[in-house]
Amino acid sequence: MTTFGTANEENSNLSRSESKAVRRRSVALLGSLIRPVRLRFWLTLGMVVLSQATRVAGPAIIAFGIDHALPSLAAGKSFPLVLAGVMYVAAAIATALLTAVYVTSTAKLSQAMLLDLRIRVFRHTQRLSLEFHEKYTSGRIIARQTSDLEALRDLLDSGVSSLASGLLFMLFTAFTVFALDWVSGLIMLATGVPAYFLARWYQKHSQIAFRESRVASASLIVHFVETMTGIRAIKAFRREPQNAERYGELTEHYRKVTVRSINLNGIFQPGLVLIGNVCVAVVLLVGGFRVLSGGLAVGVLLALILSTKRFFQPVDQMAMFYNSFQSAQAALEKVSGLLEEVPTVRPPKTPVPLPEARGQIDFHGVEFGYGNGKVVVPELNLHIPAGQTVALVGQTGAGKSTLAKLIARFYDVTEGSLTLDGVDLRELSTADLRRAVVMVTQEAFLFSGTVADNIALGRPDATREEIETAARAVGAHDFIAALPDGYDTDVNKRGGRVSAGQRQLIGFARAFIAAPAVLILDEATSSLDIPSERLVQAGLSNLLSGSDSGRTAIIIAHRLSTVETADRVLVVHDGRIVEDGSPAELISGGGRFARLHGSWKESLV
Amino acid sequence: MAKQTSFFTSIRRLYPHVRPILPRLFMGLLSALLASIMALAVPQVLRILINGSLHPGGPSSAVWAAAGVVLLLGIAEAGLVALRRQFVINPATTVEAKMRVSLYGHLQDLTVAFHDRWGSGQLLSRAMTDLNFLRRWMAFGAIMLVVTTLTVVIGVVVMFTMSWQLALIFLAAAVPIMINSFRFRRRFSLVTRLSQDQAGDLATTVEESVHGIRVLKAFGRSREALENFNEQAEGLRRTEIAKAKHQATFTLVVTLLPELALGVGLVAGVLLVSAGELSVGSLVAFFATAAVVAAPVEVSGALVAMALTAKTALDRHFEVMDIPNAITSPEQPKSPAELRGALSFKGAAFAFDDGAGLLxxxxxxxxxxxxxxxxxxxxxxxxxxLQLVPRLYDVSDGSVSIDGVDVRDFNIEELRTAVAIAFEDTTLFSSSVRDNVLLGAPDTSEAALDEALDVAQAHFAYSLPDGVETLIGEEGLSLSGGQRQRIALARAIAAKPKVLVLDDPLSALDVNTEELVEARLRDVLRDTTTLIVAHRPSTVALADRVALLEHGRITAVGTHTDLLASNAHYRYVIASLDAAPKDLDSELDELEHELESEQRLNQAGEARR
Known part of the structure; x- marks a missing residue:
């Protein structure tokens, strides 16, 4: 089983080598996030170290005050006391300032890394081909971009700084212990052995637990998103109880997994505390006997024990840090997997420029099959001259949409080539391609924002006037003008108050304003009533014949009214073109289209 | 923006959820306190032990005893740390899970109108991020806040016993801290609310960018989407940094002021000692205690910030939970004596929440x-x-009733069993074809499934890779628009409702399939009251009568033929032939022609009967 990309990401019990591979990927991602901000990273660490130093200075100044300033005061000299006071205040100010600065600096660091990752994941999901999006649940992409990033944030905020200061503190304390007595120092070092094994044990188990937790939280999110987007159907079919039960199970599973990971930490952290405390007892035992035999002064022993105790103080924080580190690693494993996915439809390295497309489309020996599955479109040769309006007709599942998607380059052909004005689609830059070819589908998705924003999606630099012209052209102006705020009405979530037909009209206005050389309409009028459809058609024919050269249109529709306006009809069957000609020719020819036309006529009474 | 409530008002709302686990939380608190006392006790115990009985030539039993005591204390400390987690983790996660499930349940119950307004990303962030944070605060932040406060209070009392003058100086620092903490609380609450809302909106943008990926790709607008996302993410980043700055300022104050007081205390203390009013030993002990107290004061900045964030998370949670569910079953539901399916609208009106009337x-x-x-x-x-019938929306005036009973008097469950609906945007769930079709079906037998699939002409389901067990929806096979629509239609049919509401259910079907579906549908609909939105004459042909809706009013009701003959608007809406305007004469001619053919058809029909 491969762990490349998002494959196998639901599995938490990976083999040793697989686990290593995903871990490496996740560490590499973390590294690549730190690299651009490494200067700030080191600066922040520097500030932590500095603030630690000024903090340590405090007690030293107090000691100075008591040991020196007090006697000198008795001797009539007040200067040392003033000095001690001033120094203490200075150290306090320095500590406070440095602490405040590094709190801000840590936030800047973590936010910069987070923003970087957010953008990377967002951009990458946008780049991934439809093929990927069709098989990877939207809820999981959302999980990757929300709760998984949250885990990284926890790591960054959990105090990389406290880790640094903790380490520094331990190092410093270890030195003092060694300086006092190397035997005790060795005892202290020996605790590294059980601590290491404990950490190994923790890493091994928590890795699995955190992976499970990522998977569990993702399935929770998937279910949540699916419910909220399908709420109408859920209500209408009384799915609430079953859904609630399922969500309850998922929540409980997530809770259990979370508790498991926390409990592991609940063994790890007290375990470290215990190791430290046992070490103190051993130092006392060994040192005590040496005191009895006169090998060690009592005062030294006291100092040793207090230092040993202090040595283990930061262990708490370090355990906490290690815990968030493990959690973030598990999350980054998933995120890096998503980032590893390669878009199957890629823009070319050196694109052939096509600033002014005319709209001539040619299929040369095109073959296509989804994934590695069976061939959907066998050997196809087709020439569509610029400016022609072509209707694709055929039964559901005949392959009409597939042809349309190939022309829009949602998919790449498996064999042969598909060209626009003689240039292979795969050699066009995304900008040129999308300016030249636009596809409008049945499901017109509206984004949060105003109606005007949604139309301007077709051409972001469009003026309000152009937007209104486009809306007028497809007959959408009247209903838009009647909305509470006209063009500035917020369409809310998924166009709550805009009907499906109105959404399609907005979708059309979008295409209209984009004014591409090749316009593909995939059942884009299915939800329209007849008058609206008529308006759209009038607008469409204006658009298609409007510019000097005219525009190419590929129309998939079930309605005769739409098909009849076409210059040419292609009847598609099993991915092949079985009839090709003008509507009149085909009707008189007595083939499939003629039969279809007959039943249409009947249906219209 | 929600109204600002005080910290305790918000936290108090957590009480009903927390009450069952209070004893365990208290035990956790006790463990935490004991653990810190253990940690503090060890040095004192050591001092006594070592100074008392350890000296060259002393008894070895003393060493064993000392080491034994230290070991025991050490084990106790580790044990208490572990115990704190054991006491707290399970109950805290249980509260989290319960709140999450109740939020989900509430969201499912809330009206469609609510969901039209709220982005699912915004809801998601409340269900996941906010509640996660709340759990961590309950299990850690809240307890540490209490422990810290207690430590400081006890420490200050101890300091007073050593030197009241010095303790007063130290306490004087608390006054500006208090004042500052009020300001901090107010400002930080605002920023943290903003950041949580922005995070929710960002999640909504992510959600839309994923669900609208086809449109973005079709228009090549990924870059604009990215820019928009970038802007939002950048806004969130700025808010987070502003948040950190507020916290930094507060941390600055709580770190600096006690230390400044101690600096003054040092000078004053030395002066006091030299004046003979304080012993050197007390001065040393005072500063040792002050060091113990200062550390928790410093972390209080972070702890207060955490508490305020938890408060905001709670506010956001209850903001949604407090929205009343406007569409609920009545307390005493009625149902018709016999469910026959007579559907009637009486003076029914519908308006959006903002008052814009639609019907x-x-x-x-x-x-x-x-x-x-x-x-x-x-x-x-x-x-x-259509959506008024199963109460997806409620009328704003008048009524809708089934067999004489207002739909609002029905038990909702019962109402939606009696009424089935197929929407224009088909929603399929991540599940098998079988589960999707039998979603609301009373009869889940193989025969029922076959019949529904047959009526909807969805035979393609059998030739899917795993037949009717094939997973469809988001996590499974993606189907074409026509296929999806037929599954949704099969679902409405399989529900065997008394009242069937269909929203243009055949729009994505090709003409042949449509014809087949209609032929079968006519049979099935014989005993079912059906309200069907139609855009084509072919769909209208299914109906006994037609109602014409114009600007939210019913302007005509009659048979297709009648309306075609008598109503110009109807002709405008439904007549698909001849888009070009014609003069009146030829229109009349055509009408007559139509009537004739209609009559011929009728006669033919009668003859056949």
Missing amino acids: HDINLDIEPGETMALVGITGSGKSAL
């Missing part, structure tokens, strides 16, 4: 078993009218 004074009576087509131009309110 006005709808009066319509549909007989049991009758099929009524609803015709009107895009935006005339057809879909809204």
